[in-house]
Every structure is written in C-alpha cells, then in structure tokens.
Amino acid sequence: MTPPFQFYRSLAPWAVHADASRGRLHAETEDKSRSPYQRDRDRILHSRAFRRLQYKTQVFIFHEGDHYRTRLTHSLEVAQIARSLARRLRLDEELAEALALAHDLGHPPFGHAGEEALNASMRSHGGFDHNAQSLKHVTQLERRYAGFDGLNLTWETLEGLAKHNGPVRSPSGYIAEYDFRHSLDLGSWPSAEAQAAALADDIAYNNHDLEDGLRAGLFTLEEVAALPLPREALDEVKIQHPGVSPDRLAPEMVRRVIGRMINDVVAETSRRIEALDPADADGIRAAPRAVVAFSQAMDDANKAVRAFLFERMYRHWRVNRTMGKSKRVVQMLFQLLHGAPQMLPGHWREKAGAPGTPASARVVGDYIAGMTDRFALEEYERLTDPSVPG
Template identity: 55%
Template structure:
C-alpha cells in the first residue's frame, strides 16, 4: 500500500495506536485515516476564512490559512516521497499544523494570549491539540478525532522537543513554561516531550517554512508592499530573479514573479532533501525511534539555506509584516478580539448555545478558557459579524 525506502520511516503497522482502540481498515493505513479525519473536521473547514497575512476583504487571491495549509501539504508530500517516508503521516501533520490559529493571524493570537495571561495564556500549538483531542465533537465514542499517537506526537513536537531530558521547558516555552493544555494531555497520554518527533513531522515543519517564505513573496508583490527590484539583494530570491530575467528578458511582470517564486520553492525543497540525506548517512538511523533519539533534527536545511531564510525573513518582516498598511489593519483586528473576549467573559449570556450553558457552569478560569476556545475557532468574518451585532460598529474598516 505504501512505498518505503528509508529505514527510519514511520511504519503504520507499527503505530502505537489510538487512545480509544478502533478496528483499522484494509484499504487505508492508520495515518491515512488520520489525514482524512483532519480534512473532514470543522476546524479544517474554518481555515478557509482565517487570515494568513491579509484579511479576506483585501482580495480573493491572497493566501488564507486554508490555501497556505494545502500548499504546505503539497510540499510535505513531495519531500516525504523523495526521502522514502510515510507520505500520509507527513500530509496529515501538514494539514493539522494551523488548526489552532485564531482569526486575524498572529495579531489575533497575540491579543488572545495577552487577554488569557491571567488564565494560562494562549498558544496556537496547544490549541490545535485541544481541537483534535477535545473540541471536535462528532464521534459517538469519544471527543476529538482519536488520532494515532504518531500524529499527535508530531503535532505537538514538529518544531522539536518541548522539554529537556531533565524535564525543563526549552525553546519558545523556556520562559513561560508549557501550556496547560499540553501538560494536562500528556499526563494521561505520554507524547515523550523530551525527544524529537518523527522524520515525517520534521518534514511537515520545514514544509511550513518553505511554503510561507515562498508565497509571502508572491502575496507581498501582489499587494504592492514592495517591488521586484527590492528583491535583487536578497539571497536566493535575487539569484532566482536574475536567472529569470536572463532567460526570459521580455517576460511580463506576473510571469516573472511566478517564475521567481517557483525557483525559490524548488531550491528550498531540494536543499532539505539533500541535507536530510547527508544527515541520514552521517547518523545512520535505522528506525523511526532512532530518529527521535537523535540529539539534533534529522530533517533540516543546510547552513547556507538557514542563513538565506534568515535574511529573507528579515526582509519580509521589514517590508511586509510590519508595513503600515498591514499593521493598521492588525491593530484594529486586535481590538475586535479584545472587545469580543471582554463582552463574553463578563456576560456569558451573549454566547450562542451550547457555549452559553457550558460557560455558566464554569469557574472564572474555566469560563475564560471556554470563551477563548470560542473566539479562537472563529473565522475572520464571523468575528467581525459578531462584533457588529454586539457593538454596532465596524472597527476593522473605519
């Protein structure tokens, strides 16, 4: 059913299984079922109207969370196939990686985190875990989607270990500690937070970087936040642009952009494949577990590509993410999130049923988390509609 060539690939037949045992199917592996359940869940559908960088009213051709996620999944499958990994697991993780994001992109997340500080904060990775293990309520026998251990592990650890071997939080969690949602979950279902995740999860993480670094160039140019000439000195992008102009001197602007972006995308994909093959030869992992036990990630960019991406990210931060047009909308978007949170927290009767009844039964911290879950699940336009109904103003567009 699957084509495996890497000895360190995750094997569906050796999956650690699901919290609630189910009879597996002959025509779909456990990881393929995970992927399909993610695609069919409500949280995945809502990504269609959640901001990537540009709020939906700014145009129909910019990436949303959904189109970004589909692009990540395509990149992940391509890399996994080239490396002889389980494509279904890599795709499932790519499709799930942004489920926990709030409306209005990172601006919405920052505001919700600030509002939730007295109640444990907000983290989109932890929120994805809550969605997949608790908040999706569709199946008769369990809450969540009852995904395999490997998919949940990869979702939580796709960017690397969350704690040291001694149990101390590391990386982004070093200062504030692990989110309560992750701590609570692993107390009953150990996801081995001190180790790396599978090679497939690492592929999904790098595919996210590849996709947004590439498509943000496209969207930024389309929005007029910077010009082609500005990219000339950006490593990798400038080289790709120079190649296109040399090979196609009379090409119209839109095609120049596409040809440049696709060369950047291909270069990053080939770099990941090449570097991972080099590391596999160096470290010689003979199983998926040995990938987890390594002291460094198996799947990564080369040092040169890491530097290229650092410079590109610096360029995009300055020219795009911090552009006055983008920041102005995001300041207003944060106000939408803040107004909704404060209104629902102080008057749970404003919440729709069944959220209203659940919220009334909770103490302050649990009620705040309930409100947080509700707002985090909103699409951009639903949040704006709710805000207009409650306050009769349109803060995003005035």
Template identity: 55%
Template sequence: MLQPAPYAADPTKTRGRLHLQPESPGRSAFQRDRDRIIHSSAFRRMKHKTQVFVSVDGDHYRTRLTHSLEVAQIARSIARRLGLDEDLTEALALAHDLGHTAFGHAGEEALSAKMAPWGGFDHNANTIRIVTYLEHRYVPFDGLNLTWETLEGLAKHNGPVSSPPWALAEYVAQHDLELHTFASLEAQVAALSDDIAYNTHDVDDGLRAGLFTIDDLMVVPLVAETWERLRRQYPQAPKERLRPELIRNMVGHLVLDLLGETGRRLERLQPLSADDIRRAGQPVAAFSSAVQPLERELKHFLRTRMYHHYKVQHSTDLAKGVIGDLFDLYLDDPLRMPPEWSSRAAAAAMPDRVRTVADFIAGMTDNFALKELARLTGRQPIEI
C-alpha cells in the same frame, strides 16, 4: 512506488489511539488520520482565517486553508523522495495551523494577552486541544482520536517541548507524547515545508498587494540570485510573467537544499527506525549551512517590509481590538455566546470558564468575528 525507509513511521506499528477502535479496512492508520482532519469543522474554518492579509482584503491572497494545502503538497513531495510515510506527513501538514485564531498572529497575540492570567494561549497547543477535545464528530469520544504519531508530530514538530503550555500539558498528563524527544522525520519535514511555503508565497502575496516591488527584493540574496538567473533565461519576458517563475524556482531551490542536507544527516546517523530519529539529539531534517542564512535574510525582509508594513499593521491592530473586545463581552456575560457554548461556560468553574470563552473565540473565522462584534456592539471596524 519507493520502498519505505527503515526510519519512516510505520502505520502497521503505530502506538495506537487513546480510545481503542478497530482500524478502517482499506486505509492505513495515518490515512485515516488525514481523512479525519480534512472532514473536521476546524479544517473547513481555515478557508476564512487570515494568513497575512485579513480574508476580506481579496480573493487571491493566501488563507490558512490554502497555505496548509500548499504546505501539504511540498511536504508530501519531500516525504516521497526520502522514503517517508506520505500520509502521516500530509496529515501533519494539513493540521499544523488548525489552532490559529481569526486574524492570524494578531488574533493570537490579542487572545494570549487576555488569557495571560489563566495560562495564556498558544496556537500549537490549541491544535492539540482541537483534535483531542473540541471537535465533536464521534459518539464514543471527544476529538478526532488520532494516532500517537500524528499527535506527537503536531505537539513537537518544532522540536522537544520543555515547558508545555497548559492545553498541551493537560493532554499529555493522560497520554504521554514524549515531549522531551524530537518528533518523527515526517513531522520535521512538515515543519520545514511550512517555512518554505510561507517564505516564498508571502513574497508572492506581498508583490500582489504592492507592499514592495521586485526591485526592492534585490537586497535579498536568495531572491536576487533566482531573479537574475530567470532574466538571463527569459530575457524578453515581462516582470509579471516572471513572478510565478520566481516563486516556483525559490520553492524548488529550498526543497532541493533540504533534501540534500537531510540526506547527508541521514547518511551520518544511519537510523534504523523512527525512534532513532527521535533520539538523534538534533533535527535530522534541515537546510544546509549555506542556505540557512539566506532563508533568515528572506524572513527578515518579510518581517520588516510586509508583516510590519503600515497597511498590514493597521488592519492587524484593528483585528486585535476585535478579539479583545469579544473576549471582554463574552466573559462579562457568557449568555452572549451560542447556547452550546454559554451552557458549557456556565457549568464551569474558573479557569475552565474563561478557557471556554477562549475556545469559542479561537475557533472563529475572520468574518464571523466581525459579524459577532457588529451584532453585540453595532461596530464594524473592518468592512466585510
């Protein structure tokens, strides 16, 4: 095993947890965080939450859970090569999508629109709300009581946060996560591993769904270069056998580029601690200037040919209606929610009452949301 780099997060020097606890024998503080995330209810619910395709569309498409597992695998591999703390990196990768609603970004857009008068809804901030407040697995405290480093990474893995959403602002008022700085290199690696995973695996799911073909993808240089190399290497192989090779090779290409560019930035910066990474003034983990435009072109193709495809758009439009209707129904009569939620809403003043409704809806899986709408209205806009 490689020696930890001087700029890696050190679990023996963690800034600790909001609620004091003795650490677990035989596990580092970051291993304990990862284990708490895996055993949480929110983590289990991701198996029936949309990544791109509504989860009832088929068994082979990615869900939030399988996507998060793939992100964790990529992130941990990169962390090992860079000498980072693999357990913190894995914890952040596994937890980064906990705050997503049912039906993916469509659900988030619908809930954010309904919540606009009360501060809106943001899935990253909702992840913090889940792990610090909404999970009820321990007697002494709400949430999972994760370390400062894990919470910091979840809050600002995409960079400093100058205008935190209400859910994040509410938490940092009692536990400063230093939102004005960059996050640890472990968090930066987890964030870019997310990009690598969804860019490449959405190509795989889009091909499987028939939204576009290999020939259509030849306008994307990153795909075209990889495909032509594979065709020369395996001239007799049918396209269907080459598709997994295409995805695997694209992942490998992006990982190696990220390692190379991050290594160059580390060489220039010469950081001696994790705090040197936080104070660097720019991201340290990054793709090279040669690959950045290639990655943007791939994202543009997926946005136009997959996320905005009429088949995907039709199901997401229906999904927005499900979330919006449930919000109106529960806000009109909180007793329509289960007792543990309706009693919490009844005891709360505004805006906490409406935020309780949003908490309940944000935690739903695709299937549960559809069943709830059918129970309350008899309507089932998407077949389960």
C-alpha cells in the same frame, strides 16, 4: 494491530511505519483499504476546523482580495511541499501530509495579530498558543463522532502536532494536560515526517508571503532582488525567458526558490541521516538535533528573506492598521464574553459556567479561536451595536 500495507516496504527504515503505529487513544478497527495515517488525513480534511481555515487570515483579511493566501490555501501548499519532501526522503507521505494539513487548525482569526490579542487577554489564565490549540481541536473540540470527542488520531500524528518544532522540555497548558493522560514523549524529537512538515511550513510561509506582498504593492520586485536567493532565481528566469512580462516573474521566482529549498533539505537531511545511521523511527527521535533541516547556507538565506518580510510586510503601515483594528475586535470579544458568558450560544454557554472564572476564560478562548475573520467581525457587531440583531 494495524493491517500490513504492502506499499510501506519502500519506506526508509527510519520512517514511521504504519504496522508499528502506537495506535489511537480510543481503540478502533482499522480500515483495510487505508493506512492509519491516510485515515488521519481524511478526518482532518473533513473536520470543521479545517473548513474554517478558508476564512482565516494569513496576512491579508478576506475582504482585501481573492488571490491572497488564507490559512486554508497556505495549509494546502504546505501539504504539497511536505509530500514532496517525504517522497524524496522515503518517509510516510500520508503522515507528513496529515501533519501539514492540521498544523494551523488552532489559529484564531486575524492571523498572528489575533493570536497576540487572545494571548494577552488570557494571560492570567494560562495564555493562548496556537500549537496547543491545534492539539486541542483534534483531541477535544471537534464533535463529529458518537464514541469520543475530537478526531481520535493516531499517536504519531498527535506527537507530530505537539512537538513538530522540536522537543517540548517544559510543557504547559493543554499540551501538558493532554500528555498527562496520553503521553506523547514530549522530551524527544518528533518523527522525520513531522520535521518535514514543519520545514515545509517555513518554505511555504516565506515564499508565498513574498508573492502576496508583491501583489499588494508593499514592496517591489527590484527590492526583493536584493536578497541572494530570490536574485538567483530571477536571474535564471530572465536568462531563460528574455522579455518575460513582470506579472510572470514573481510566481516563476517563487517556484524556483521553493525547488532550490527542497533540494537543499533533501541533501542536508541525507547527510545528517548518513552520519546518524538510525535503525528506525525511534533513532530519529533520540537524535541530538533535528535530522530534517536546511544547510547552514540555505538557513542564512531563508533568515534574510524572513527579516525582509518582517520589516517590509509585517510592519508595513497598511498591515499594521488592519492588524490593530483586528486586535481590538478580539480583545473586545473576549472582554464581553468572559464577563457575561450567558451571551455565548448553545453548548458553549453550558460549559462556560460563572462569569470571570478560569473555566469561563478557557471556554471563551476556545470559542474565539474557532472563529473565522468574517464571523468574528459579525459577532463583534452583534455584541456592540444595538441596531444589529443578536
């Protein structure tokens, strides 16, 4: 039983409450000075997988500039938005923050291009999915504790990681494997905290990619102003600050759009909760649809931004060139190491077994998924250039 934390009395009845936690897979004595979800957050922050996010691509590879988002800065920004949503909705802030910080731990190097390449390489061995890999990192791959593999996070944090995008009706791969030995009730909706973290990811992703795309010169502020939501924010800035310099317009626009989106989520979620009238967190899980959500108008506006980014940023020829090269690096790394796992270092070599086997494929996939962009490029050189020491 977890300690009774007094500050939890201010939470909504339908929030996740620490004193009702389903606990951890491996029993531990809980900390009297921190809630279970604070401990989860701290374990995630101290994990190796979290540190590696500093050199993992969001859209732009690390050498293209110091001011572009990485997976680490993106995760921190998602955590801030998730906490804002949780606070206003009277949810558990620490659980929402922990889920936001952990949601990208499973991403391989080079962003979505790296994931596509690794998934294609592993297609005959079950494929690759970064959500499942995030769960695998915190339940198996982290090697920090003497008594267990992984971080031994609470059930609520693991549930949120596995199904933050909604119920998993037909689980496969590692999510199904883990659920078999430690059920996460995959068929239901996750907690409101997990839903808030997932929506915070959407809010941060689109808005900050707009700012990074503007900085990179992939499109102009005038082109962005054709979108309804950014246009409203830009008009407001220009009225309140006439003559403002162009370099301040983009960040002002982004922060105002984020504020509008948060306000919209709080209003829509409040309407849905009032209609549902859940008695507790399980009432949120049993709901027929997501409870934490955008209004229809805001969802349409957000989709318009996403469509713009897809066409003008993710398909831009400069981004496509970089991503094409990145895919070839990942594909070659998998081909070489799967065919000759004896080239893997340390305990990875011991786990991989014989060349070309399913076991080898999974171990090589885990090894590559943990790489930073920088390490992947260096490993590629070590494996393909005879003049580079191994």
